[in-house]
Amino acid sequence: MAKILIVDDDVTVQLVLQDLLESDGHRITVASDGTEGWRLARELEPDLIVCDWMMPGLDGLEVCQKIKSDPKLAPMFFILLTAREEVGDRIKGLNTGADDFLSKPIETEEFLARIRAALRLQGLTQELSQANQQLEALVEVQRRLLAFKGDTTTDNSLSYPYTEILKPLGQAAHASRVYLCQNPPLSTGNLAHRGHSPLLVAQWSCEELKIQPGSDPSPKPAQCFSLKAPVLIERWVSLLARGEVIADVVSNFPDSERKILEQSGIQSLLILPLIVHGEFFGFIRFDNCTEPRVWSESEVSILRAAAAAVSLHKERALAEVALRSSEARYRAIVEDQTELICRFAPDGTLTFVNDAYCRYFGVSRKELMDGSVVSLIPDIDRNPIAMPVVTRERRIILSNGEVRWQQWTDRAIFDAQGVLSEFQAVGRDITERKLAEAAVQASEERFRQLAENIEEVFWISDPDYSQILYVSPAYEEIWGLERQQLYEKPTARLDAIHPDDRQAVLSGLMPLDRLDREYRIIRPDGSIRWIRDRGFPIRDEEGKIYRIAGISEDITEIKRAEEQLRHALAKEREIMEFRTRFVSMVSHEFRTPMTTILSSADLLEYYLEEWPHDKLDKKFQALHRIQSATVNMTQLLEDILFIGRAEMSQLPFNPQPLDLAAFCEGIVEEFQFSSTKNYTINFVQNYSKEFLSHKYHKPCFDEKLLRYILNNLLSNAIKYSPEGGEVYFELTCTETQVIFMIKDSGIGIPSDEIPRLFQTFHRCGNVGNIPGTGLGLAMVKRSTDLHGGEIAVKSEVGFGTAFTVRLPLYSRQREEDSSSQQVG
Numbered sequence: 173m174a175k176i177l178i179v180d181d182d183v184t185v186q187l188v189l190q191d192l193l194e195s196d197g198h199r200i201t202v203a204s205d206g207t208e209g210w211r212l213a214r215e216l217e218p219d220l221i222v223c224d225w226m227m228p229g230l231d232g233l234e235v236c237q238k239i240k241s242d243p244k245l246a247p248m249f250f251i252l253l254t255a256r257e258e259v260g261d262r263i264k265g266l267n268t269g270a271d272d273f274l275s276k277p278i279e280t281e282e283f284l285a286r287i288r289a290a291l292r293l294q295g296l297t298q299e300l301s302q303a304n305q306q307l308e309a310l311v312e313v314q315r316r317l318l319a320f321k322g323d324t325t326t327d328n329s330l331s332y333p334y335t336e337i338l339k340p341l342g343q344a345a346h347a348s349r350v351y352l353c354q355n356p357p358l359s360t361g362n363l364a365h366r367g368h369s370p371l372l373v374a375q376w377s378c379e380e381l382k383i384q385p386g387s388d389p390s391p392k393p394a395q396c397f398s399l400k401a402p403v404l405i406e407r408w409v410s411l412l413a414r415g416e417v418i419a420d421v422v423s424n425f426p427d428s429e430r431k432i433l434e435q436s437g438i439q440s441l442l443i444l445p446l447i448v449h450g451e452f453f454g455f456i457r458f459d460n461c462t463e464p465r466v467w468s469e470s471e472v473s474i475l476r477a478a479a480a481a482v483s484l485h486k487e488r489a490l491a492e493v494a495l496r497s498s499e500a501r502y503r504a505i506v507e508d509q510t511e512l513i514c515r516f517a518p519d520g521t522l523t524f525v526n527d528a529y530c531r532y533f534g535v536s537r538k539e540l541m542d543g544s545v546v547s548l549i550p551d552i553d554r555n556p557i558a559m560p561v562v563t564r565e566r567r568i569i570l571s572n573g574e575v576r577w578q579q580w581t582d583r584a585i586f587d588a589q590g591v592l593s594e595f596q597a598v599g600r601d602i603t604e605r606k607l608a609e610a611a612v613q614a615s616e617e618r619f620r621q622l623a624e625n626i627e628e629v630f631w632i633s634d635p636d637y638s639q640i641l642y643v644s645p646a647y648e649e650i651w652g653l654e655r656q657q658l659y660e661k662p663t664a665r666l667d668a669i670h671p672d673d674r675q676a677v678l679s680g681l682m683p684l685d686r687l688d689r690e691y692r693i694i695r696p697d698g699s700i701r702w703i704r705d706r707g708f709p710i711r712d713e714e715g716k717i718y719r720i721a722g723i724s725e726d727i728t729e730i731k732r733a734e735e736q737l738r739h740a741l742a743k744e745r746e747i748m749e750f751r752t753r754f755v756s757m758v759s760h761e762f763r764t765p766m767t768t769i770l771s772s773a774d775l776l777e778y779y780l781e782e783w784p785h786d787k788l789d790k791k792f793q794a795l796h797r798i799q800s801a802t803v804n805m806t807q808l809l810e811d812i813l814f815i816g817r818a819e820m821s822q823l824p825f826n827p828q829p830l831d832l833a834a835f836c837e838g839i840v841e842e843f844q845f846s847s848t849k850n851y852t853i854n855f856v857q858n859y860s861k862e863f864l865s866h867k868y869h870k871p872c873f874d875e876k877l878l879r880y881i882l883n884n885l886l887s888n889a890i891k892y893s894p895e896g897g898e899v900y901f902e903l904t905c906t907e908t909q910v911i912f913m914i915k916d917s918g919i920g921i922p923s924d925e926i927p928r929l930f931q932t933f934h935r936c937g938n939v940g941n942i943p944g945t946g947l948g949l950a951m952v953k954r955s956t957d958l959h960g961g962e963i964a965v966k967s968e969v970g971f972g973t974a975f976t977v978r979l980p981l982y983s984r985q986r987e988e989d990s991s992s993q994q995v996g
Contacts, residue, residue, distance in 0.1 A: 341458075899915070900913075
């Protein structure tokens with residue numbers, strides 16, 4: 173809702189315009205003539221003025237001229253109403269300062285459209301003015317701090333130059349009060365006590381707090397503009413000491429803090445920390461007593477830059493204080509006659525040195541007075557009449573190797589006839605001053621770097637992102653594109669988004685009040701960067717979003733570190749799981765056969781002593797147990813060695829021609845002969861015509877690895893099948909591959925465990941007390957991979973499992989000439 177002033181002597185026109193504008197949601201004030209309009213314009217400061225040209229007394233042109241000549245009122249948008257259509261009249265009006273014309277009779281739609289356009293233009297102008305004011309304030313603060321050569325005034329006040337910088341900062345931030353405070357000479361912990369006041373260094377108060385236009389000119393209550401040192405609350409201290417900013421409306425503060433702030437008439441608050449030499453030194457506080465206004469991110473960023481400038485200035489000032497302190501100590505030394513004083517003849521021969529000179533250089537006066545030539549004064553050949561006094565600085569290395577800086581002032585001494593008789597030189601050690609100056613120079617350099625560089629990208633656009641209103645210089649550094657290109661083509665920023673992220677980013681642009689997204693961009697050089705983009709809506713008086721302000725940050729290094737951390741954690745978990753399974757398996761698998769061996773050995777010893785002849789069955793049974801346990805342990809060690817060689821890519825692979833039918837029948841016979849469990853192996857053979865037509869070419873496989881595959885699959889099928897069950901073993905040979913299919917009707921495998929089935933030491937959760945190591949299927953998988961084949965599994969819990977192994981018919985046939993090879 174805008175404030176609009178209508179100036180017209182025609183009551184009918186007044187009523188018509190007032191009705192139109194009030195129906196459009198504006199606050200209207202009416203003046204009946206130019207004199208009254210001029211008065212109301214000064215009192216009310218409206219956003220827009222609609223003024224008739226032809227009026228008694230002051231006419232429209234005169235009112236316009238008065239307003240445009242007043243610097244405070246000149247920004248008002250001024251529209252002239254006139255029935256005059258001549259071009260000369262319009263030129264005259266524009267020269268007077270009118271911003272627009274409307275002709276009588278007034279067309280309603282055109283009138284409202286012109287008013288809305290004018291108000292939009294006025295709003296944009298004000299926003300631009302505010303942004304310029306803030307940047308100008310920052311530049312002014314930096315200029316004044318750089319120009320200031322000390323930290324105190326002649327009356328030893330700490331406030332200068334800080335008093336001068338608070339006014340532009342307060343005006344740019346639209347604050348009511350601004351404080352610059354310094355921690356008292358106590359520890360930070362003492363500041364944390366509630367109710368403790370810091371040292372007030374400088375202050376500024378807006379005069380409008382005391383007298384508002386059109387209000388009672390009597391002073392407001394003291395709390396409205398009191399500039400006593402503000403109270404520092406415990407919670408605030410911890411936040412500021414960490415370098416964080418405190419910014420919010422008072423209604424959002426905790427109750428205890430809100431009551432303190434409301435007693436001071438504060439409606440919104442912003443506090444910026446001052447960090448000097450890495451320590452919390454003080455703060456700058458902005459109070460708003462007129463409205464609960466929230467400072468935008470861009471405002472806070474600029475004000476933080478100003479606070480950082482103050483911090484760097486303070487570092488430089490402290491260095492200068494240290495320098496002055498050093499010089500004071502030096503003066504004390506001088507007063508105690510510690511200057512290095514010497515005299516020498518025009519040819520450079522020393523004629524006098526004081527004690528301080530001798531002590532400084534570690535030599536005696538006697539040694540120097542034997543005709544020594546002064547070595548530290550090289551200007552004896554200068555014209556002493558033109559240059560009777562010379563002061564210069566130089567670096568020396570003492571006899572102990574220490575490097576020191578000295579300042580020498582030598583003066584030519586003339587006799588009564590004006591003839592040069594000798595030189596007198598006074599030297600001072602200025603090492604500490606030089607070190608302090610170097611510290612000041614380093615501080616100034618850091619200050620310039622901060623003032624000239626902002627890493628993040630600040631941007632402002634309209635709500636639909638069709639126009640970029642502002643983008644900071646860091647955009648060119650991060651995106652690798654020129655800012656002018658973005659102004660001319662606002663979609664250039666979105667065009668740089670990685671294709672895989674573009675759709676997610678575009679769909680995430682709404683809702684406007686929750687913009688926080690991460691995505692990748694592709695720079696012109698092809699490099700990819702990760703960006704975190706946050707947007708903050710700016711609303712008008714009706715709560716509608718008409719601007720989006722945001723900050724874009726390069727988070728590539730953070731993303732890279734997160735990815736590395738994820739990989740490291742996954743690898744660590746994998747190692748820990750492997751180690752746990754290995755220890756558990758080895759402990760269990762070795763404990764069982766060892767127990768069997770020990771118990772069988774005890775029985776054997778017993779039967780050998782007590783029943784040496786008539787208990788042979790017991791003896792053989794004990795021996796069989798020992799042999800069986802030994803075989804199991806040996807097989808377990810072989811399996812572990814197999815896995816170890818496979819993990820190190822050192823597993824031998826020796827493919828040779830093999831009679832598959834005889835090989836498979838032999839394995840089936842071995843199982844049926846050796847197993848004590850009641851089961852049936854149904855072995856089926858299938859051969860394609862193409863395979864049979866080339867039967868004189870035997871397929872090539874590594875017999876040992878193939879035995880690993882079939883033995884483990886058949887052993888598992890028998891082990892997990894019920895007593896009396898049937899195992900189906902099918903061999904299929906085609907022109908290009910051999911297929912082994914082994915199927916049982918056992919307990920089956922849970923579907924969620926199939927992806928981990930071939931991992932080392934993995935056993936399914938439903939195996940119960942059925943023995944096993946978790947190595948068999950891992951060996952099958954690695955043996956299949958070495959043949960260049962593949963393995964598949966189908967299973968249903970309670971109905972059995974089917975494994976299918978497919979191997980190429982001539983695995984590495986072309987390498988069969990080699991006796992063996994190492995893989996990897």
